[in-house]
Amino acid sequence: MNAIDLRTNAAKKLKEKTSHPLQFPCLLGFDGFVDYIIRIVDKKISKENLTFIPSISAFAERLQRAAGKSSNIELRMQQVKLGGNGPIMANAMAAYGLPITYFGPLGVPEIHPAFREFAQIAKVYSLGEPAVTDALEFEDGKILMGKHEALDGIDYAMIAASAGEGNFESLWSKSKFVGMVNWTMLDAMTAIWKELLSKNCPRLPANERRVMFFDLADPEKRSQEDILEAMHTLAKFAEYYTVILGLNEKESDQIAAVLGIENGENTPETLQQRAAAICRKLNIQTTVIHPVKYAVAANQKETAYVDGPYVAKPLISTGAGDHFNAGFSLGTLLELDLSSALLTGVSTSGFYVRNAKSPSVPDLIEFLNNWK
Template sequence: MNTVMEKYVGYINKLSGNILLGCDGFVDETYEIVQERKSQSEYSAMTNLKMFGELLVERADGGVGVELVPKRRCEGGFGINSGRIAAILGLKPRLPGLYGKASIDPAFVEFEDICDIYSLGDPALTIALEFGDGKVLMSNLEAVSNLTWADFEEYFTEAQLKELFSDVDILGLGYWSLTADFDGFFKGFMKQYETLTPPRRMFFDFADIKKKSSESFVNSLELIKPYNSKIPMTFSLNEHEVLELCSRIGIERPELKPETIATTLTLAREKIGFDELVVHTPEFAAASSAKDGEAYAIQERQTKVIRSAGAGDSFNGGYMCASLGDLPLKERLVMANAATAFFVTHATGPTKEELIAQIEKASDK
C-alpha cells in the first residue's frame, strides 16, 4: 500500500467524533417513467432528464400523461441521508427530526439502532422521478414548513437539550430553502452554545437557493456571519446552487471547471464571511477554506447509478466525517467523493473497508 492510501486507511480506521444534524425528515416515494411498454411485464424507462424535459416542451400546449413504475419507498432528507454515512462508518449521529409521530415510519426503522433518532412528528412526503443522470423531486413540505424552533424546545426538556447539544464536534443544519423557520432554528442552536462548549464546525446545506427570495437569503447569511469567528462555518452547494450564489452576491458566474470554481469560492467565501465553501458535482468537488486555501478533486462520473436521490447529502456526510480530524482539504474532498460514488452505485453508505476500496479506485486522490 502506498503512502497516500496509508493516510486514508489510518484516518478512516480511527474515525471518531460526535455529529448532530437537524432538523427535517422526508419519506421519498421514487418512481421511474415508462418510455415504451412492450408487454405487461416488459417496458423501457426514460433514461435521462432531457428526455422528460423534451416531452414536457413537446406537449406544452396540451397535457402530458406518463406511466410511473414504483422503484422504492425510503428515507429522505438532510439529516438522515447525511447521517447514514457517519452511522455506517461506525459513528452514532444525533438526528432530531421528523420520523413519525405515533411510531417511527418504516422508512426510518433501519436507522434506529445505528443513529440516535429523536422524532418530533410525521415526515414530509417527496415524490421523486429518478433518471440515470438525475432526478425531479416534488415535495409536500407542510410537515417541514410548519416545524419551528418553538416545537423543538417544547419536545425536549432543558436537561435533554443540554445533553443533545453537549460534546458535539460537528453541528449541521440542512435545507434552508425548505424550512420556513430556518433562521429560528439557527438562532436556537446558537443559543445552546452561550453556555456549552461550541462545536468545532457547523455545516450547512441550503438546498435550492433559487426557491426563496434574495432578501431572505441575504438576511440568513447576515444572521450567520457574526458567529463564524466562534464556530467556523462550512456551506455546501451543488453545481447549480454555486451559480445561483454568485448571481445573488454579485460575483461573475464561473465556468464549471474545478480550478475556476475553487477560485470563485474564495471570492464568495470572503464576501459572505464563511470559513469554508464546498461545491460537489458528478465530475469533481472543489472547496475554499480560510485556513487551507483552495483545492479540488476530480471524480469519475458514475455510469451504473441505481440511486441518485440523496447523492448530495451523502457527499455532505462524507465531508463531515472527513472534517472530524486533521485531513487536508483535498483529502476531505476525495473522501466525500468516494462516499457519494459508493452511495449512488449501491443505494447505501460504505463501511470503512468499502470506503477505503472506493478511494483506492479514484484516479485523483
C-alpha cells in the same frame, strides 16, 4: 501528486485516523422525508419488458407534445426509502460508525417504517409526520417533487421540547459536529439559527474544536433578502465552529450572485476562485462546491480540486449530494487536508450511486484504492 497517488494517500490517512472507534458526537436536523424513487415508463411491451425515459430533456419533450391535449404517464416505483437532506446525511455518517443524534419529522406516534433502520443506529427525536418526495430519476439527473407541509411547524421551541430543554442543551454542548441542512424548505431555519446563537452557542465549552455544516438545498425559490439574511446568520457560527458551507454547482451560482461575486463560465479553476471568494465574503472557514463530475473546496489559506468517480448510469442519484456532504464532513472532522477531505466526499457519493447504500469506513478505503 497525480490523481492515483492523491487517492492512495487519502485512503492511507483515513485508515490511520479511523484505527480506533470514532468518538465525535454528531447532531443533525431538522427535516425528514419519505422518498419514493420513481422511473417513468417510455415503452412497454409487457410487465417485465419495458424501457424508461432516459433523460430530463426527453421527458420535457413528452410533456411538450401533450400541451393543449393530454397524456398518460406511467410511473414505476423503484424504491421507498428514508429521505430529506438531514436523514440521508445522518444515515451516511452513522454508517461510518459516528454516534448520531437526529431531530426531524420521522413519524408519530411510531417512527415511519422508512426510518426504522436509521432509528436503530442513531438516537432520534421525531418532530411529527415526515414530508414526502416523489423523486423522478433519469440518467442525466432527477426531478424532486415534494409535499412539504409537514415541515411548516418546525421551530426552535419544538426541537428543544422534543428532547427536553435541559437535555437539548446537553446534547448541543457535547456535539463535536452539527449539521443543519435544507434551509430552503424549513421556513423557520434562519430563526432557529438565531435562537441557537443567542441561547446555546455562548454556553459552549471553550477551546474545543467543533465542526458545523450547512446545506441550503436549492434556494432558488427563496427571495434574495432571505438568502442574504441566512448567509450573514450562518456566518456568525464561525465564532464557535469550523463552518463548512456546502453547495452544488447550481447553488454556488445562486449564492455568488446574491453575494455580488462575479459569475463566469464554471470550470474547476473558476469554482475554486468562487469558493475562496465566498469564504472571504462571509468570513467562514470552508466552502465546498460539488458539480456532478468533480469537486472543489476553499478555506482561508488554500483551494483544492479533485475529479470524482463519475458513472453515466447510476443505480440511484437521489441523495448523492448528501453522501458527498457526509464524506467531506468526515474528512474535516478527522482533520484531513482539503484534497483528502474532497476525496472522502466524492468517494462516499461514488460508492452510494453504484451500490444504492452508504459505505462503511472500510468500504470507503477500498473504494478510494480501487475506483476506476
